[in-house]
Amino acid sequence: MTHRDILVTGGAGFIGRNMIRGLLDDGYTITSLDNYKIGGWEHVPASLRDHVEWVEGDTRDLELLTKTVRGKDAVLHLAAPSSFLMYEEDPVDGASVTTHGFLNVLEAMRRGDVGKLVYASTSAVYEGNPVPYTEGMELAPPDLKALSKKWNEEVARQYSERYGMTAIGMRPFSVYGHDEFSKGGYANVISLFVWAVLHDVTPVVWGDGRQTRDFIYVEDAGRAFQRALECELPTQEFNVGTGVETTFSEVLAMIGEELGRPVAPRYVDVPIAIYAERLWADITRARDVLGFRHRIDVREGVRRVIEAARAARTSPRWNTLGAAQMYFETLPRG
Known part of the structure; x- marks a missing residue:
């Protein structure tokens, strides 16, 4: 393997810091470029701080980026808004x-003669197609996040x-995991549901709970990037993804079973115009070409999210997380 000295953009983010942990374990030298907008430096684990070169900055600063990428073997690019809510909140900055x-x-x-890039696009590019989603489908993204990512693919x-x-x-x-605290209301629905239940707050479900996601644990997602x-x-x-669909109702049932008590959600109308009822990955190409399969199923993932949330009860931010699921209510409508 030749790609040993790596630049990771967005390395302090949720996927980034988990991916970096795996890369360090396998002997990589890592530089991270991050603006610390989501969560901040305080969410970078102490175990990573002294083993990575941390550069604070924005990928829109071409001079800084050119300097930082010089001499690297490859780039793992994650730096971009991860949630559609971020684009709803500030579409100009999100797309920029x-x-x-x-x-x-x-x-x-x-400019730096760096020949290998692995970058984060999104499953949202498929929306409007029938499931399961396969890589060769024709894409007509319905929202700004998906359109921006499709543009990235074409430019790449x-x-x-x-x-x-x-x-x-x-x-x-649908990437989720144990340490999404830095994302607050932008976090995956599994984390939002767990935080609400542990705060004795009623989980809120858009629609009837039968919508599905292909939930993939953050460590598995990081391994997929490393394989690429x-x-x-x-x-x-x-x-x-995992190739497995799970409904929101099934997630809530798992949370209740792990906690030993029933979870009764509140159902509301879907409050946004564009919303995927089903997300389901065809994993044939990742399996056959990358040799990638997920290791952590949703049940085990839910268990890990609960364990991490219980351990976080002493943190200063804990009291804010019970209401994080309602973040979307603060967004402007128009």
Whole structure:
């Protein structure tokens, strides 16, 4: 394997810090570029702080990015708003970070002769297609986040064809895990439900609870990115999922079973115009080409989220998390 000295953009984020832990365990040298907008430096575990070169900055700063990427073997690009709520809240900044920042990454790599990029796209590019979602589907993204990510994929292919670099696009499905506290109201619904129940707050479910997600644990998602980094592949895209659909009602039942008490949610009308009723990944390409399969099923993942939440009860931020599921109510409507 040749890609040992890596730049990770968004390395302090939820997926980033979990991915970096696995990379360090496997002997990589890591530089992280992050603006610490979501959560901040305080959410970077002490175990990582002295083993990574942490650079504070924004991917829209081409001069800084060009300097930081110089001499690296590859780039893992995660720096972009992760939740559709972020784009609803500030569409201009969301699209700017996603597109401008991504183009800067490609251009900095071109200038620095760095030939391998693995980057985060999104499963939202598929919305409007029938499930399960396969990588070869025609894409017509219905919202700004998905459209921005689709643009990234197209630009990545252009740079690949013109300049000979390899750009592997990863399309994560519903990523969740034990340390989403830094994301607050932007967190995955599994974390939001657990936090609410542990605060004796009624979980709120949009619709009837039969909507599904392909939930993938954050450590598994990080392993998928690492597999894409380590495999010698041409430019292409991969689904990052488990191939398993789980309903919101099933998640709530699991939480209740793990806590030993029933969970009775409150059902409300879906408050947004664009909403996926089903997310389900076809994992054939990831399995056959990357050799990737998930290790942590939803039941075990729910158990880990509960354990982490119980351990966080002494943290200063704990008291704010019970109401985090209602963050969307603060967004402007229009």
